[in-house]
Amino acid sequence: MIVSVVVPCYNEESAINLFYDEMIRALKPLMETKSVTLEFIFVDDGSGDSTRAVLRDLAAQDSRVRYIIFSRNFGKEAALLAGLQKAQGEYIVTIDADLQDPPALVPSMFEAVASGEFDCAGSRRITRKGEPPIRSFFARRFYRLMKKISDIEIVDNARDFRLMSRAYLNAVLSLHERNRFSKGIFPWIGFRVKWFEYENVQRIAGETKWSFWRLFLYSLDGIIAFSSKPLAIASWFGIVIFTLSFIFIAFIIVRKLIFGDPVDGWASTMCIILFCSGIQLFTVGILGQYMAKTYTEVKSRPHYIIQEEK
Numbered sequence: 001m002i003v004s005v006v007v008p009c010y011n012e013e014s015a016i017n018l019f020y021d022e023m024i025r026a027l028k029p030l031m032e033t034k035s036v037t038l039e040f041i042f043v044d045d046g047s048g049d050s051t052r053a054v055l056r057d058l059a060a061q062d063s064r065v066r067y068i069i070f071s072r073n074f075g076k077e078a079a080l081l082a083g084l085q086k087a088q089g090e091y092i093v094t095i096d097a098d099l100q101d102p103p104a105l106v107p108s109m110f111e112a113v114a115s116g117e118f119d120c121a122g123s124r125r126i127t128r129k130g131e132p133p134i135r136s137f138f139a140r141r142f143y144r145l146m147k148k149i150s151d152i153e154i155v156d157n158a159r160d161f162r163l164m165s166r167a168y169l170n171a172v173l174s175l176h177e178r179n180r181f182s183k184g185i186f187p188w189i190g191f192r193v194k195w196f197e198y199e200n201v202q203r204i205a206g207e208t209k210w211s212f213w214r215l216f217l218y219s220l221d222g223i224i225a226f227s228s229k230p231l232a233i234a235s236w237f238g239i240v241i242f243t244l245s246f247i248f249i250a251f252i253i254v255r256k257l258i259f260g261d262p263v264d265g266w267a268s269t270m271c272i273i274l275f276c277s278g279i280q281l282f283t284v285g286i287l288g289q290y291m292a293k294t295y296t297e298v299k300s301r302p303h304y305i306i307q308e309e310k
């Protein structure tokens with residue numbers, strides 16, 4: 001029975017070998033007792049360092065190691081997708097290269113799914129130790145907001161560290177959208193998922209690629225991909241302002257009839273103009289976001305370009 005291990009790598013030259021050793025060590029019991037054969041699929045997401053050389057060396061040493069090298073950086077979602085599409089195993093693990101996802105959990109995740117009781121084993125961090133507090137704060141806000149405005153149940157602090165059955169993976173791959181927000185895709189497809197919890201650990205080498213800004217944009221992607229509430233909010237704004245303007249028009253007419261038309265009110269006119277144009281730009285902006293996403297979907301460019309693979 002083959003278990004595929006899919007690993008997205010972006011500038012991970014110093015982490016890959018450590019990761020590989022640790023993974024082999026953690027999965028030894030599975031290989032010995034459950035007659036599991038491993039297949040590694042490393043995806044070099046357009047790294048600027050020597051990640052690709054490290055991968056070639058590793059593949060030369062171990063025939064179970066396969067790799068994909070992208071022509072440029074396409075992002076972690078694309079890297080994961082490429083690896084999942086290439087995987088041939090009955091069970092598939094997705095895991096980060098920096099050992100922030102403990103390989104030691106994989107055997108119990110495998111138990112859960114191989115027993116047939118679950119289709120997927122997911123993982124979540126129960127602490128965000130070692131992370132800037134402001135980041136954790138906004139992450140919590142984001143999960144709460146997502147729960148409110150989308151129909152899917154996004155699990156707090158769920159990681160991309162998963163072990164899934166072939167059936168589950170096929171369901172994941174049947175979603176063809178360009179704007180891939182896997183934190184939403186996984187809960188969307190359903191199935192029975194068992195959650196494993198662990199404490200946050202620091203990455204083994206290298207540094208994180210997720211700046212605060214990048215995470216912020218990623219969260220916007222998620223909202224737009226899995227909720228159309230912002231569009232509803234835009235039209236609610238419209239309705240509320242329309243109603244208010246009726247009341248205001250009535251007030252102006254009555255005032256004109258009773259008091260005539262003294263020329264003042266520059267301040268109130270300016271306030272109204274500024275307020276309404278602000279709202280208009282804001283709602284047009286929301287429309288624009290959805291339109292831009294629709295535009296990329298319609299162009300249906302490939303998710304990634306492969307430069308080299310083995």
Ligand code: UDP
Binds near residue numbers: 203
């Ligand atoms: N990664 C990737 N492409 C990117 C950014 C990250 O393939 O554009 C990979 C990275 O090599 C790592 C995983 O995604 O294996 C998680 O990235 P990172 O550790 O930087 O994120 P964090 O753990 O800080 O959330």
Ligand code: MG
Binds near residue numbers: 100208
């Ligand atoms: Mg990491």
